[in-house]
Amino acid sequence: MATQRILDFLATRRPDGPCLIVDLDIVEDNFNAFRKALPDSAIFYAVKANPAPEVLKLLAGLGSNFDCASVAEVEMALNAGATPRRISYGNTIKKERDIARAHQLGVALFAVDCVEEVEKVARAAPGARVFCRVLTDGEGAEWPLSRKFGCVPDMAIDVLVHANALGLVATGVSFHVGSQQTDTGAWDAAIADARFVFEALAEKGIVLTLVNMGGGFPTRYLKDVPAAAEYGRAIFASLRTHFGNRLPETIIEPGRGMVGDAGVVKAEVVLVSKKSDTDANRWVYLDIGKFGGLAETMDEAIRYPIVTRHDGGATEPCVIAGPTCDSADVLYEKTPYPLPLALTVGDEVLIEGTGAYTTTYASVAFNGFEPLRSYVI
Amino acid sequence: MATQRILDFLATRRPDGPCLIVDLDIVEDNFNAFRKALPDSAIFYAVKANPAPEVLKLLAGLGSNFDCASVAEVEMALNAGATPRRISYGNTIKKERDIARAHQLGVALFAVDCVEEVEKVARAAPGARVFCRVLTDGEGAEWPLSRKFGCVPDMAIDVLVHANALGLVATGVSFHVGSQQTDTGAWDAAIADARFVFEALAEKGIVLTLVNMGGGFPTRYLKDVPAAAEYGRAIFASLRTHFGNRLPETIIEPGRGMVGDAGVVKAEVVLVSKKSDTDANRWVYLDIGKFGGLAETMDEAIRYPIVTRHDGGATEPCVIAGPTCDSADVLYEKTPYPLPLALTVGDEVLIEGTGAYTTTYASVAFNGFEPLRSYVI
Structure with a gap:
């Protein structure tokens, strides 16, 4: 689900630190698919899923209406070009x-x-x-x-x-x-x-x-x-x-259906280790976790696809955790996640399907880590 | 635990929207209590609990060292006056x-x-x-x-x-x-x-x-x-x-022991309702929730004292939830929370013991709501 445009952006811009890249072409495809699937229904995009101005502007131009959760979201929709009559509070x-x-x-x-x-x-x-x-x-x-x-x-x-x-x-x-x-x-x-x-x-x-x-x-x-x-x-x-x-x-x-598959998080492996010589699982620590944008891993509810440069090689079930000093900042543990044995410190990984419910869930600065940056292309 | 200084601040400043007020006198008392309790141990304040510059400056002045979770936190401690040798990464x-x-x-x-x-x-x-x-x-x-x-x-x-x-x-x-x-x-x-x-x-x-x-x-x-x-x-x-x-x-x-009881969140009741005429519990919706700073209510782990102007009157078990359009933004439901029957829309409530692990856990802008503001007095 990392489109060629996203891969090209990452290859040329090489942004440092974890970040989300959203491909507007996919958002447009999704909008058209909903319009075609339910031609008699009005589409009210759930702004909370991803309120990036570029996303709202694209959708406003395509004729979308907007479902807003707060006055701030109402103002975002208006700024994107929606008329008030196209907004639901x-x-x-x-x-x-x-x-x-x-x-x-x-x-x-x-x-x-x-x-x-x-x-x-x-x-x-x-x-x-x-x-x-x-x-x-x-x-x-x-x-x-x-x-x-x-x-x-x-x-x-x-x-x-x-x-x-x-x-x-x-x-x-x-x-x-x-x-x-x-x-x-x-x-x-x-x-x-x-x-x-x-x-x-x-x-x-x-x-x-x-x-x-x-x-x-x-x-x-x-x-x-x-x-x-x-x-x-x-x-x-x-x-x-x-x-x-x-x-x-x-x-x-x-909301999720409109932008979820349009976004990919680029993250980095910070550490791979075991807790003891006999530990069944390796621990893989990423530079993004539950407080940096992946809040929907709460109770392991949403299980994102993770792409690495070693895919295709032998894998091992891993516990995946975030970078903060918080014990609760663990993404997948009850059901360990198979990752390549060759995965190592410094490797870049792509977390797919992260266009919705990520940037805005990110904490302000937990442990001093900046919120999830996003690039809309 | 809302000190007179905090109550006076709220009465005179009347800040709009949810906010945290931290009383530095309590932080100082806590620091002194730790120093007295373990006079031979060096105190390294866990910055992640509350990195407000005023808190760090006070503690640096009192002779505290600092436990930091990131380079950003290291820089905060240095800016507050700590020497690098007083910092642990x-x-x-x-x-x-x-x-x-x-x-x-x-x-x-x-x-x-x-x-x-x-x-x-x-x-x-x-x-x-x-x-x-x-x-x-x-x-x-x-x-x-x-x-x-x-x-x-x-x-x-x-x-x-x-x-x-x-x-x-x-x-x-x-x-x-x-x-x-x-x-x-x-x-x-x-x-x-x-x-x-x-x-x-x-x-x-x-x-x-x-x-x-x-x-x-x-x-x-x-x-x-x-x-x-x-x-x-x-x-x-x-x-x-x-x-x-x-x-x-x-x-x-x-961290928590140093600043937890020094802070009080001022919040507002946005809605009180029932789901059906026969519902056993009322639902009380506040203008702060799991994504606005009260993340430690996850799995109802931390149960904060809530003070209202109706305390002392008859109570009823309530489900307490936050203001976002997210089903998971419920604070206490498995164990409903007794709140006064007289509690109503527009009432101010004080959520005590919120000096630690609140401001920095707040999301950037989930549902368009601004992060938790804080006043250190």
Whole structure:
């Protein structure tokens, strides 16, 4: 997944220290694949996955909309050329003064998942459109999905009725099937829930129009994942099953699926050692770890492909760890990672599929190490 | 643990957004308590715990030495007024060019835990003093201690012999009993291991002189912890038991114990809600979470005291989560946290014991949220 452009950049620029290189051509390919897979759905790129200005500008030019988690992200999307009407403030947890700032900037679409949040939106962004997030179980997702966002469908009915009563436009339902979702059928139950809420609101004379189907579209790490087209077919079939001929407007919010495979981290082997003469595994220490951008290795959730110049030779299972003086800064240990026996101190490695959820997760300066640099080409 | 000075600062300055306030008087008290508890041990402050320039300057002035994890931290210690001889490059994972830079800056004491690292130090910092880290089991520590650092004592012998052969000064042994170590007896087994290595080296004509007893000294969170004096007594007793009248030079490396209780995070309740009408727990969302500085809530390892203006009233177990659109950004859920029923949106809360391992763990800008600001007073 390291494209020729990325390899050429590394060969000519030879940046020192760990860094991420993002190839915009891949981002554009991914955008087009989503557009083709779900031609009737609006694409709202999840800015949090990678907010690099070049990425946002490319997507704004291609016609993408933007799912923002904060006022800062709203401003990034506007700076990239998006109009406020192409922005969704998709975080269900917002300070009232942040809602007011987004409203001032022209944002008119907000996520909610409880009556308390509806009241904030009604005060700070009168007349805005709101969608209510419902809980899903996250089955099939590789990044853990907690109960943090959303409410049960029964409560979503009350939330939207309350929004309507307070003068907001009760617009629809959203959900998220869990990040790195490899089951194309995972959207079905949530679409059925959305239909349930649509019907309950219709009985109260409130017509919902929007289903925000969230993100969850995966990046290929070590295992193959279904293509965007397969997700499109499965999701469209579920919409037909549950909504028949009266299809709602739909939104998808790809983040990882848009930029994950567009980025490669260049890192360096700092040390290879054993803990005792009889140790079964070698320890390989890199100059990037959990606090330098690879936070998604938490609980070994995301397992990145690692490319070395020795690939093809004999391998040995290794524990892989980061460079900080923190015991928790270990990437893969429960399931050791096969790496070439010939791998040695000073070798460069490429960590693929790192375009999403890396640069912004990096700590400010843990152990004095600078945050992950990024080059967008 | 929010001192009057901190409360006065908050009342008069009223900083917006989440922030850490550190009271230097407490840092000074802690330094003096360590000096009194172990008067014959040199104190090497673990810079990574909180590298605020004001903290480093205070400690440099009090006569502290510095345990550094990177060249950047070495430079911070030098800028704070430490001489290079008061600095230990305590990270066992170092690039050879970083060793060379530290050597150029005058640093002459380096940690190693394998032959490969010894070779780098011998090339990049010829003639330097090295100590070899041995593994401990971390029993009794609240922050997980992995096998990431150190080697078995038998291997430490080979490592130090190799260092001596390459012209380095084989100086001693280090270990770490695990962060937030609440068992004052935890140092005993490791001191016995150090003695074993000292004896084995002596038989080969190499005289070790230094035992680096690491950090691990706790901060009081919700439970009481033993005072520095109790650690001092237990550690000194172990040194006597294992080294008799020929006590080695010793080093301690407090980080959390030096600054943890000197800091308080001021945060704000952004949302309080339930997921369904029958939900047993309320969800309380703060404007700071796992990616904004409270990374040590990982696996609910560190449980901070939270002070609200409603304390004393009726409480209910709550799930506490951060403000980002990340499902993993939940602080306490497995063991819900009792918070006042009266707690509501907009309330300010104080998260105590947050002087260590917070500001530097904060992400650069995850979800667009700025890193944790800090005020040192």
